[in-house]
Amino acid sequence: MTTPVSHSARSEGTGLEERTINLLVEREMRRWVGDGENLMGVACLDALFPSGKLLRPRLCVWSAAAAGATVDEVLAFAAALECMHVATLMHDDVVDQAPVRRGRASSAEHFGISVALMAGDGLASTAYLAMLGGTETGLPADLVVRATRVVADAVRHTVAAIAEETLLREDLSCALPAVLEIVRGKTAALTSAACQAGAILADAPAAHEAAMRTYGEELGMAFQIRDDLLPFTTATPGTTNSGAFSDVANRQPTVPVLLARDAADPGDLEMLQRLFCEEMDAATAHGRLTEVLTRSGALDRATELARAHATKAYEALAPLAPSAARDRLAELTTTVVDRAW
Amino acid sequence: MTTPVSHSARSEGTGLEERTINLLVEREMRRWVGDGENLMGVACLDALFPSGKLLRPRLCVWSAAAAGATVDEVLAFAAALECMHVATLMHDDVVDQAPVRRGRASSAEHFGISVALMAGDGLASTAYLAMLGGTETGLPADLVVRATRVVADAVRHTVAAIAEETLLREDLSCALPAVLEIVRGKTAALTSAACQAGAILADAPAAHEAAMRTYGEELGMAFQIRDDLLPFTTATPGTTNSGAFSDVANRQPTVPVLLARDAADPGDLEMLQRLFCEEMDAATAHGRLTEVLTRSGALDRATELARAHATKAYEALAPLAPSAARDRLAELTTTVVDRAW
Numbered sequence: 001m002t003t004p005v006s007h008s009a010r011s012e013g014t015g016l017e018e019r020t021i022n023l024l025v026e027r028e029m030r031r032w033v034g035d036g037e038n039l040m041g042v043a044c045l046d047a048l049f050p051s052g053k054l055l056r057p058r059l060c061v062w063s064a065a066a067a068g069a070t071v072d073e074v075l076a077f078a079a080a081l082e083c084m085h086v087a088t089l090m091h092d093d094v095v096d097q098a099p100v101r102r103g104r105a106s107s108a109e110h111f112g113i114s115v116a117l118m119a120g121d122g123l124a125s126t127a128y129l130a131m132l133g134g135t136e137t138g139l140p141a142d143l144v145v146r147a148t149r150v151v152a153d154a155v156r157h158t159v160a161a162i163a164e165e166t167l168l169r170e171d172l173s174c175a176l177p178a179v180l181e182i183v184r185g186k187t188a189a190l191t192s193a194a195c196q197a198g199a200i201l202a203d204a205p206a207a208h209e210a211a212m213r214t215y216g217e218e219l220g221m222a223f224q225i226r227d228d229l230l231p232f233t234t235a236t237p238g239t240t241n242s243g244a245f246s247d248v249a250n251r252q253p254t255v256p257v258l259l260a261r262d263a264a265d266p267g268d269l270e271m272l273q274r275l276f277c278e279e280m281d282a283a284t285a286h287g288r289l290t291e292v293l294t295r296s297g298a299l300d301r302a303t304e305l306a307r308a309h310a311t312k313a314y315e316a317l318a319p320l321a322p323s324a325a326r327d328r329l330a331e332l333t334t335t336v337v338d339r340a341w
Numbered sequence: 342m343t344t345p346v347s348h349s350a351r352s353e354g355t356g357l358e359e360r361t362i363n364l365l366v367e368r369e370m371r372r373w374v375g376d377g378e379n380l381m382g383v384a385c386l387d388a389l390f391p392s393g394k395l396l397r398p399r400l401c402v403w404s405a406a407a408a409g410a411t412v413d414e415v416l417a418f419a420a421a422l423e424c425m426h427v428a429t430l431m432h433d434d435v436v437d438q439a440p441v442r443r444g445r446a447s448s449a450e451h452f453g454i455s456v457a458l459m460a461g462d463g464l465a466s467t468a469y470l471a472m473l474g475g476t477e478t479g480l481p482a483d484l485v486v487r488a489t490r491v492v493a494d495a496v497r498h499t500v501a502a503i504a505e506e507t508l509l510r511e512d513l514s515c516a517l518p519a520v521l522e523i524v525r526g527k528t529a530a531l532t533s534a535a536c537q538a539g540a541i542l543a544d545a546p547a548a549h550e551a552a553m554r555t556y557g558e559e560l561g562m563a564f565q566i567r568d569d570l571l572p573f574t575t576a577t578p579g580t581t582n583s584g585a586f587s588d589v590a591n592r593q594p595t596v597p598v599l600l601a602r603d604a605a606d607p608g609d610l611e612m613l614q615r616l617f618c619e620e621m622d623a624a625t626a627h628g629r630l631t632e633v634l635t636r637s638g639a640l641d642r643a644t645e646l647a648r649a650h651a652t653k654a655y656e657a658l659a660p661l662a663p664s665a666a667r668d669r670l671a672e673l674t675t676t677v678v679d680r681a682w
Contacts, residue, residue, distance in 0.1 A: 039504045088462070095459065114504070125497040132489055142482040145486060148473055149474070152470045153466070156470070163384075
């Protein structure tokens, strides 16, 4: 972690520390998902725990807290966002035939496609139950409806992007904006919804809500572009979220790959094309791709692009009054690019 | 159709005729799903149209109307129920590897698993947007939240049952109650939710809501038991909803098959066991299964079981005041068993 100590200290005792929120969110997820009463429930628990970064729940909590809500008020909604995110990952791993997720066998690999599919559906249903359960803890029903609609709309964008992405597979000639739109749908839609929903549940003014929406979208763009870079910049790619070589194995044109295509010399361009059409050992392909991405300057350029989105996210926070929650959101705009997680 | 003319005449001019509601629901589904702006949207439209029986939307509309609501008030919610139902069918066809749905290629077969999966997810998201959109047409937000939670809970039961069903595949020794529980989850949960949600949206008294919930559940049981019988009782099984031979091909123990197992003579029992473990041409297997089911009396017994559930559904209507909508719900308890659709 590169978070400066001074920042972490600043939110001490506010109940907004990352570690505190993560623990609360985990407990809340267990409350809604249950203890594995049937095959679907077992598969849901297996996909949720040990949990991932829990970025979306924290975005929701901090966005709500920055508008004056308490953690308790939005905790069920925040937990629901992680359930929804994991539900889409479970289905995405079926689409990508990804054997690995978070360093271990994906649900599709471990339980088979049928159970992974149904468990993803069940987890999404649970997410809606948790979101709509907010009325039980005293949230006004009209705010709950508005926030839940924002999330449902985001999920529609997410799955549409995953479907579109399958059309681009093996297509090294596709346009960078098309891939950026897929990043926007696959990742930024839900991070944006997490922030906007937090603002809505806190009954924030329209300007605050719009700011949080923009913040979440730009942060999501930065996050995903950085995520696509991680397998090429960390010493042990196997420890990153997705399977280390999955994008290469799927011949999925990512932002760094397209930036390399546009900057590579003829020799490297030929290598890229070979990587996208020839059968090759995954580790070898990954090694060669890393070389091309580094030599062409694509890794640096993609990092710059991620940083530009993170800067926009930071700027979107301008209308917000100072608070510990705002500080955490501001911090994220740095760590999201510099992270190795 | 065996609906007596006198009954149909009774709802003429009330706006509650099956054909009128179906047309309104179809228009409303198009409004929410859009005109196929991307691959996911195209796959959703393809799965929705030409539409099926639209049973769940009508259940919702009639249940709401029986408590004094207008068709317009619940139309978006009713359309959402069909979207949700079709979304689960799209995923169920991936699980069952079913090549045929409603007499033509299933989404999984036509678009491939990845797109069918994402389109199902997108259609479910659209369903939530439509359900929660009820506040736009003046429905109180707290009623919309309650009704939507009922549906989300039902979907969780539906997909849990589909997952459990995969465990029973090829298991001719499984208990009848276990299979009936799967029928309850796969079909009765959503028909029950459709009726209960209609009552909630009409702000019906608790007794009316409970009655509609029971009615929908019992009707769903009758409907599904009858559905599992259809391939063996209609002259042209290829025209029924599912692939004609899908249960045989998947070696799925259905209610009629288990009733045959418990009543068959030793020769027929051996035949059943062979059908469940030997490779056999689907049409041949279907023909032999039909013989065993008929000879053992299982078809008659399953029909009786369906009729018993339909009778319970009819009895559940007792607390309702007389109305054209109540008449339609009562009619369904007859047609659901006698139908060839």
